[in-house]
Amino acid sequence: MAKKKKTHPKAAMRAGSNGRGQRPPASPAGKATPAQRTYTILDYRLEKLSFALRQVRAGDEVRYEVTGDLSAPVPPIRESKYLSKQQYIEIYRWMLLNRKMETALENLYKQGKVVGGVYFGLGQEACSCASAYALRKEDWLGPMIRNQGSLLVRGFSARDIMMQYMAKAGSPTKGRDASSHFGDIEKRNVVAPISTLGDLIPVLAGVALGARLQGRNIAVMTYIGDGGQSTGVTYEGLNFAAVQDLGLVLFVENNLWGYSTPADMQFRVKDLAERAIAYGIPGVIVDGTDACQVYDAAYEACERARRGQGPTLIEAKMMRMKGHAIHDAAEYVPRPLFEYWKKRDCIARFENYLVNVKKWFSAEENRKLIEDVDRELEADRDFAVASPMPVPESAAGGVYCEAGCHEIKPKYGMPRARAGTAAGLKRTDAAVHLK
Ligand SMILES: Cc1ncc(C[n+]2csc(CCOP(=O)(O)OP(=O)(O)O)c2C)c(N)n1
Numbered sequence: 536m537a538k539k540k541k542t543h544p545k546a547a548m549r550a551g552s553n554g555r556g557q558r559p560p561a562s563p564a565g566k567a568t569p570a571q572r573t574y575t576i577l578d579y580r581l582e583k584l585s586f587a588l589r590q591v592r593a594g595d596e597v598r599y600e601v602t603g604d605l606s607a608p609v610p611p612i613r614e615s616k617y618l619s620k621q622q623y624i625e626i627y628r629w630m631l632l633n634r635k636m637e638t639a640l641e642n643l644y645k646q647g648k649v650v651g652g653v654y655f656g657l658g659q660e661a662c663s664c665a666s667a668y669a670l671r672k673e674d675w676l677g678p679m680i681r682n683q684g685s686l687l688v689r690g691f692s693a694r695d696i697m698m699q700y701m702a703k704a705g706s707p708t709k710g711r712d713a714s715s716h717f718g719d720i721e722k723r724n725v726v727a728p729i730s731t732l733g734d735l736i737p738v739l740a741g742v743a744l745g746a747r748l749q750g751r752n753i754a755v756m757t758y759i760g761d762g763g764q765s766t767g768v769t770y771e772g773l774n775f776a777a778v779q780d781l782g783l784v785l786f787v788e789n790n791l792w793g794y795s796t797p798a799d800m801q802f803r804v805k806d807l808a809e810r811a812i813a814y815g816i817p818g819v820i821v822d823g824t825d826a827c828q829v830y831d832a833a834y835e836a837c838e839r840a841r842r843g844q845g846p847t848l849i850e851a852k853m854m855r856m857k858g859h860a861i862h863d864a865a866e867y868v869p870r871p872l873f874e875y876w877k878k879r880d881c882i883a884r885f886e887n888y889l890v891n892v893k894k895w896f897s898a899e900e901n902r903k904l905i906e907d908v909d910r911e912l913e914a915d916r917d918f919a920v921a922s923p924m925p926v927p928e929s930a931a932g933g934v935y936c937e938a939g940c941h942e943i944k945p946k947y948g949m950p951r952a953r954a955g956t957a958a959g960l961k962r963t964d965a966a967v968h969l970k
């Protein structure tokens with residue numbers, strides 16, 4: 536006899552978690568009473584998500600169901616307060632390149648040309664590209680593995696990224712790493728992704744502190760997922776940045792899944808931006824599929840950072856439209872959720888906005904731009920495929936310290952530190968601790 540499917544009592548308790556629909560009202564009128572404090576979270580979205588995921592267990596089987604309304608109309612793009620027409624088009628181009636490069640990588644993997652796995656940011660291109668676009672040359676970026684679009688915006692080419700995935704001799708790590716663990720601390724100001732979730736946060740805070748010691752306030756941007764934000768080091772790094780007023784711009788990429796764990800089983804707050812309250816820093820929510828909202832929030836946070844006013848936490852809500860990596864078919868994701876987010880595709884909506892809503896761009900110009908991206912990508916892919924693998928002897932290089940390889944040069948000037956007695960503090964150059 537077939538087993539009757541039953542909802543596990545714990546699962547039933549979890550239904551609609553993240554506090555949705557479970558909070559007591561602040562007061563009968565919905566306003567705070569004198570005994571309650573209120574906090575503000577800036578919310579740029581034009582659509583509030585009204586669904587939740589619930590776990591259903593039947594025997595050994597665990598699956599997820601969506602509860603709530605998935606029929607809402609697709610929201611429009613929110614006009615940017617800061618972007619020029621030209622900048623809109625540039626961001627659109629980066630997003631296209633990001634997506635097309637990942638499609639090319641998927642094909643290269645299927646052709647057996649990729650060494651290791653491939654990680655995708657499908658559906659998250661607006662978040663990667665429009666956020667990094669807000670950085671200036673002197674600022675710093677610490678991308679995570681899905682932020683390949685951020686790497687493109689920051690000056691790496693699709694060729695670099697494809698060569699890296701194919702472990703080619705000419706790749707950024709010369710064939711030593713088979714995914715995106717590479718950066719550039721000399722020219723592009725990019726810290727390599729760190730796989731240990733959350734560790735980029737204190738590292739980037741340290742970069743901001745380093746610049747501060749050298750007399751500058753810069754913006755340092757990094758990302759953490761809905762899963763990774765639960766790590767202890769996220770708290771430590773962000774709290775340190777908050778206390779020191781360091782210019783950290785932290786994008787919490789809430790793409791609803793951490794591996795196969797839905798966000799509803801990862802945290803109880805309604806919005807991850809609420810975490811900012813506990814750090815004593817501004818929290819902002821954006822629709823991560825709207826490049827304008829992402830850019831505006833990033834721009835404001837970067838400006839704040841450069842004024843020396845400290846970190847900002849920006850929660851970008853979106854959906855990881857593929858599995859964790861290429862090996863993961865994401866069978867655990869309820870299909871209607873994919874359909875819902877497919878309608879909210881960040882590139883299709885942005886394209887429609889530029890061509891049909893703003894009419895800044897004719898269909899013909901759009902076609903030319905797409906062809907141009909395709910041409911660039913094909914040339915990069917062909918170059919990457921044809922380029923050689925590292926010679927075996929090269930594996931011995933870079934293992935032991937070579938002359939000058941541990942020398943860290945100050946980037947913005949010599950550190951300035953206070954010296955002297957408490958009564959008569961004066962500013963001096965103090966490079967001594969760097970030696
Ligand atoms: C400290 C730590 N714990 C666990 C892992 C293994 N791990 C790698 S990615 C991942 C899921 C991350 O989910 P999320 O932070 O939501 O990012 P997403 O993949 O959705 O972008 C886990 C658990 C890790 N890399 N580091």
Ligand SMILES: [Mg+2]
Nearest residue numbers: 760761792793
């Ligand atoms: Mg996630």
